[in-house]
Amino acid sequence: MTNGTGQTDQTDQTGQTGRHAGLEAQIDQWRGFMRRRRAIAAPDVEEMEDHLREQVADLNAGGLDDDEAFLVAVKRMGNLDDVSREFAREHSDRLWKQLVLFPDAGADDGAPHGLRRFRDLGVLLALATGAGIALKILLATVTDETTLLLNGPFLVLPFLAGYFAWKRTLPLPTASVLVGAAAALALVVNLYPFDLGDPADPYPEPGMTVVLAGLHAPIVLWLLVGVVYAAGSWRSDARRMDYVRFTGELLVYLALIQLGGMLLVGLTAGVLSLVGVPFEPFLEDWLLPFALPGALLVAAWLVEAKKSVVENIAPVLARVFTPLAILMLLAMFVALLAGGPFGSVDRELLILMDAVLLLVLFLLLYSISARDPLAPPGIFDWLQLVLVGAALAVDAVALTAMLVRIAEFGFTANKVAALGLNLILLVHLAWAGRLTLGFVRGTRTHLATERWQTRYLPVYGAWALVVTVAFPPLFGFA
Known part of the structure; x- marks a missing residue:
C-alpha cells in the first residue's frame, strides 16, 4: 500500500x-x-x-x-x-x-476458461461424498447410539475443514498441528472407559460424562475448523468475526436446506407408499448418511459463494428478534422470581435457560458483526444494552438456582458443567454490557465492543475442552 x-x-x-x-x-x-x-x-x-x-x-x-x-x-x-x-x-x-449460481470464470488463478466455475463445486461434492462414505461405514459397524454421538463429528467436520484448507491454501505446519489436535481428541473420547450403560438393556442409559463429552467435543472441533477458515490467522479479530458471521449464515442456510429436504423426502415417501414401494430402508441406509454431511458442506459452499454479493441473513434476523428476545427474557425473569424457592427450579428449566442465554449471545454477536463501526449510537444500540441487561438478570437467577441445587444435592458432572458455562456467560455479558454502555454514552468506540466479543470466544472452546477431557476422570467416568 x-x-x-x-x-x-x-x-x-x-x-x-x-x-x-x-x-x-x-x-x-x-x-x-x-x-x-x-x-x-x-x-x-x-x-x-x-x-x-x-x-x-x-x-x-x-x-x-x-x-x-x-x-x-x-x-x-x-x-x-x-x-x-x-x-x-x-x-x-x-x-x-x-x-447466479456459476459466475463467469476469470483468469486470475490461471484456470482454463469454464473450469473454475465447476472446480469449487466439484471439490466440495467430492468431499461431501467422502464424508457420507465415512458416516455410512460408521453406521454399518457401530450400533450403539452413544458411540455414534462421540464419533460422528470426527468423521464429518474434517471434510469441511479440508474444503477450507483447500480454499485458503492452509500452511502445512498449521494443518499438521490441527490434525494432530483433532486426532488426539478423538483418541481421548474413544479410549476413555466411559459408562455406556447396561449392554443387556435394550435402552441403556449412558453416564453423564460421556454425554457431556459428546456434546462438548464438537465445540472444540468447530473452533479448530475456525482456525482453518481463518487460514491460521486466528489471532486476527477480523478473521474471528468473519467466522462468527459464517457460522450464523451456515445455520440459516442449513435450516433452509433441511426444511426443503424434509419436504421432498415426505412427498417421495408418500408417493412410494401409495404404489407399495418401501422407502424407509433406503432412507435409513443410504439417504441420511449422505444427505446430512452433504447438506452441511453445500450450505458452507453457499455461504462462501454469496458472502460478497448479498447482505448477511443472520444479522438481519438478529435485529428482528432482538426486541422479541427482550420480552422473552423479561417474562422468564418474572416467572422465575414468582415460581417459588430457587431450589425447586427444575433441571430441564435451567438447561433451557442456558440455551436462551446462548441465543442472546448469538443475537448480540451477529448484530455487532453487521454494524457500521463508524456510525454514531442509535436506538438499536440501546436495545442491545437492554437485551444484555435482561440476560444478566436471568443469568443471575440461573446461577443462584444452580448454587442452591449444588448445596442441597451435591456436585455432579452436569451441574458443574452448567455452572461453569453460566459463569463464562456472566463475564461475557457483563463486560459486553459495560462496553456497550460506554459506546452509547460516547466514552468508548464500537471497535472495543467488537474486539471483546471475538477475543472472548476461545474461552468457550477452552471450557468445552476441559469438560471433554478433564471431567470424565474427575467424576469417575460415570
Whole structure:
C-alpha cells in the first residue's frame, strides 16, 4: 500500500506497529466492513483504501493527528452504507451476474476458461461424498447410539475443514498441528472407559460424562475448523468475526436446506407408499448418511459463494428478534422470581435457560458483526444494552438456582458443567454490557465492543475442552 507521496507506508512494513498502529487498526476495521458490502468487489475496496490513505496523509501534513485525520477522511468519502448503496446502483449489472449460481470464470488463478466455475463445486461434492462414505461405514459397524454421538463429528467436520484448507491454501505446519489436535481428541473420547450403560438393556442409559463429552467435543472441533477458515490467522479479530458471521449464515442456510429436504423426502415417501414401494430402508441406509454431511458442506459452499454479493441473513434476523428476545427474557425473569424457592427450579428449566442465554449471545454477536463501526449510537444500540441487561438478570437467577441445587444435592458432572458455562456467560455479558454502555454514552468506540466479543470466544472452546477431557476422570467416568 502506498501513501500520497508514492512511498511505501511504514506501518505496512512493520506489521501495524509503531506510532501509526491505531490508524492501521481503524483502517483495518473500515476495510473489513467495506468488504462485506454488496456489489463492492475486492479491487474496489483496494482503490477506495488508497484514496482514504491519501486523504489521511494530506490531513496529517496539515497538522491533524491520526484519529482526527481518519475521521475527517471517512467523512469526506461518505457514510459507508451510503457508499455501498451507491456502488450497488452503479454496478447493478455486476451484482446480478454474481448472484447466479456459476459466475463467469476469470483468469486470475490461471484456470482454463469454464473450469473454475465447476472446480469449487466439484471439490466440495467430492468431499461431501467422502464424508457420507465415512458416516455410512460408521453406521454399518457401530450400533450403539452413544458411540455414534462421540464419533460422528470426527468423521464429518474434517471434510469441511479440508474444503477450507483447500480454499485458503492452509500452511502445512498449521494443518499438521490441527490434525494432530483433532486426532488426539478423538483418541481421548474413544479410549476413555466411559459408562455406556447396561449392554443387556435394550435402552441403556449412558453416564453423564460421556454425554457431556459428546456434546462438548464438537465445540472444540468447530473452533479448530475456525482456525482453518481463518487460514491460521486466528489471532486476527477480523478473521474471528468473519467466522462468527459464517457460522450464523451456515445455520440459516442449513435450516433452509433441511426444511426443503424434509419436504421432498415426505412427498417421495408418500408417493412410494401409495404404489407399495418401501422407502424407509433406503432412507435409513443410504439417504441420511449422505444427505446430512452433504447438506452441511453445500450450505458452507453457499455461504462462501454469496458472502460478497448479498447482505448477511443472520444479522438481519438478529435485529428482528432482538426486541422479541427482550420480552422473552423479561417474562422468564418474572416467572422465575414468582415460581417459588430457587431450589425447586427444575433441571430441564435451567438447561433451557442456558440455551436462551446462548441465543442472546448469538443475537448480540451477529448484530455487532453487521454494524457500521463508524456510525454514531442509535436506538438499536440501546436495545442491545437492554437485551444484555435482561440476560444478566436471568443469568443471575440461573446461577443462584444452580448454587442452591449444588448445596442441597451435591456436585455432579452436569451441574458443574452448567455452572461453569453460566459463569463464562456472566463475564461475557457483563463486560459486553459495560462496553456497550460506554459506546452509547460516547466514552468508548464500537471497535472495543467488537474486539471483546471475538477475543472472548476461545474461552468457550477452552471450557468445552476441559469438560471433554478433564471431567470424565474427575467424576469417575460415570
